[in-house]
Amino acid sequence: MPTRIDAAGEPIAFTFDGVRVEARAGDSLAAALLAAGIDTTRRSAVSGMARGPYCMMGTCFECLVVVDGVPNRQACMVEAADGLVVTTQDGAVDAFAHEDGGREMLA
Amino acid sequence: MSAYDVVVIGAGPAGMAAAVEARGAGLSVLVLDEAGAPGGQIWRGVEAAGPSRRGVLGGDFAKGADLAAAFRASGADYRPRATVWNISPEKVVDYSAGGGSRQAAAGAVIVATGAVERPVPMAGWLLPGVTTAGASQILLKTSGIVEPDTVFVGSGPLLWLVASQMVAAGVPPKAIVETVPHGRLMAAAKHLPGALKNAAALAKGVRMMWAVKAAGVPVHTGVTDVAIAGATHAEAVTFKGADGAMRIETRHVALHMGVVPNPQITRLLVCDHVFDTAQRAFVPVLDADRMTSRAGVYVAGDGGGILGAAAAVLTGRLAAMGAAEAAGRPVDEGARGAVRAALAKDAAVRPLLETLYAPAEAALAPADDVVVCRCEEVTAGAIRHAARLGAAGPNQVKSYLRAGMGPCQGRVCGMVVAELIAAARGVTPGDVGYYRIRPPLKPLPLSELAELGEAEPVAAQ
Numbered sequence A: 001m002p003t004r005i006d007a008a009g010e011p012i013a014f015t016f017d018g019v020r021v022e023a024r025a026g027d028s029l030a031a032a033l034l035a036a037g038i039d040t041t042r043r044s045a046v047s048g049m050a051r052g053p054y055c056m057m058g059t060c061f062e063c064l065v066v067v068d069g070v071p072n073r074q075a076c077m078v079e080a081a082d083g084l085v086v087t088t089q090d091g092a093v094d095a096f097a098h099e100d101g102g103r104e105m106l107a
Numbered sequence B: 001m002s003a004y005d006v007v008v009i010g011a012g013p014a015g016m017a018a019a020v021e022a023r024g025a026g027l028s029v030l031v032l033d034e035a036g037a038p039g040g041q042i043w044r045g046v047e048a049a050g051p052s053r054r055g056v057l058g059g060d061f062a063k064g065a066d067l068a069a070a071f072r073a074s075g076a077d078y079r080p081r082a083t084v085w086n087i088s089p090e091k092v093v094d095y096s097a098g099g100g101s102r103q104a105a106a107g108a109v110i111v112a113t114g115a116v117e118r119p120v121p122m123a124g125w126l127l128p129g130v131t132t133a134g135a136s137q138i139l140l141k142t143s144g145i146v147e148p149d150t151v152f153v154g155s156g157p158l159l160w161l162v163a164s165q166m167v168a169a170g171v172p173p174k175a176i177v178e179t180v181p182h183g184r185l186m187a188a189a190k191h192l193p194g195a196l197k198n199a200a201a202l203a204k205g206v207r208m209m210w211a212v213k214a215a216g217v218p219v220h221t222g223v224t225d226v227a228i229a230g231a232t233h234a235e236a237v238t239f240k241g242a243d244g245a246m247r248i249e250t251r252h253v254a255l256h257m258g259v260v261p262n263p264q265i266t267r268l269l270v271c272d273h274v275f276d277t278a279q280r281a282f283v284p285v286l287d288a289d290r291m292t293s294r295a296g297v298y299v300a301g302d303g304g305g306i307l308g309a310a311a312a313v314l315t316g317r318l319a320a321m322g323a324a325e326a327a328g329r330p331v332d333e334g335a336r337g338a339v340r341a342a343l344a345k346d347a348a349v350r351p352l353l354e355t356l357y358a359p360a361e362a363a364l365a366p367a368d369d370v371v372v373c374r375c376e377e378v379t380a381g382a383i384r385h386a387a388r389l390g391a392a393g394p395n396q397v398k399s400y401l402r403a404g405m406g407p408c409q410g411r412v413c414g415m416v417v418a419e420l421i422a423a424a425r426g427v428t429p430g431d432v433g434y435y436r437i438r439p440p441l442k443p444l445p446l447s448e449l450a451e452l453g454e455a456e457p458v459a460a461q
């Protein structure tokens, strides 16, 4: 299990798929989830395979979750906050397609 | 719409230095950055990190606090948590912040969006529990989170830096599996005399490796055939090492094979790029003032070619001086000369690093059954097949196979796709080119598009 090397940040909590996750103020959602031992945050739209945060810097989009009902949020870019309701993103949520069939995720 | 002499994209070392320099020249400056605080990746969380975390992260990290303070005091308008999603040829910047989309007209744009980690496709790299080494470091910097079960795989200075920071934190990694091929050290050695001009960087590198080895972390060198085993989660790293086939049980693998310029914005603006064979990456073509082929668009920092954080500060200053000069402001040639000299000295270590840590062949040419495009799950074999059928470059492969068409828009796979097509066609990546990058650069709610409005700038203080 991951450990924290200091006690920085006020304790906060949100839920992930209904389970309470303890976090520290300043954590991204992805960091808080990883610290809690949760590293599967979405299922692939293509194969259904379990995926989780990969880059932690907004590049890979592997960390997509649903936050308070809004899909396609990058868990590594959204700051954890008390009371957020976060859920696994199952497959792609498409609301917009490019002329060439590209899957742009305008939610 | 608001208007600025300079819009800087990114608040890392290069972006902050550019903003400070441009403000010093009397220009109006807007800085847009995705993160919640300045620092970029290299100095991420530098303002918030307490003394103990700064101690673990080392002196070069602490230096970022001084630049962040100068940036805060510079009078630049600063918008954290702002995502740039388009820039027009007329240099109107569209960005999303605070739940709405905004526009700013820029006299000059300084792109300071840094680098991304080179993808390291291998069997099992899609599994949860596998991250980049950079991800491990971000967890440490921003949240003080470390995973003792981490096995680092690959090569490059960042890998050793993160491992040494974990050692300093008292939580050493489980193992290091280094893929630097045998013979590289000899090849790199011929660059040693030149590299000694930046002896401090060399000494730091040697200290990092020594600290990791002294902490008793098992280091496997010259390994090949690396794969990650596991069904629905990483379970082990397997490889061929000096003692034959090896298997290390772990649920946390951190991959690294160097970094490459983040191409999104310079590609969006259709700036000229070349394939740099030493860096094995596409880099935008820049003039001595860091201006791209598009007038008024500059690149500061690693986005213009990998030189590291110290150089990023210097190229940020050069870009701002160039923009100031173009805006009719006087530039102190003595200062500019000093920055260029410091840059040349700092860069002296690059040929050695580029030779020693050039990506292993396996990362550029993964086996046919390895997935390369993580989003659309397109394999290396499918890409080779498409290339043999006549797909001339990444854009054709994209329309044949959907590679690069998923949420990340090719950010992760782009480099490998270009390498695979080039190898299949017997040409260089420079000949096959790169994905065409179109807006929006990041997903944004349609509601935001609808309410495109005027921005009220927020001052840095």
Ligand code: FES
Pocket (backbone or CB within 6 Å): A030, A052, A053, A054, A055, A056, A057, A058, A059, A060, A061, A062, A063, A064, A074, A075, A076, A077
């Ligand atoms: S982990 Fe890569 S975008 Fe969030």
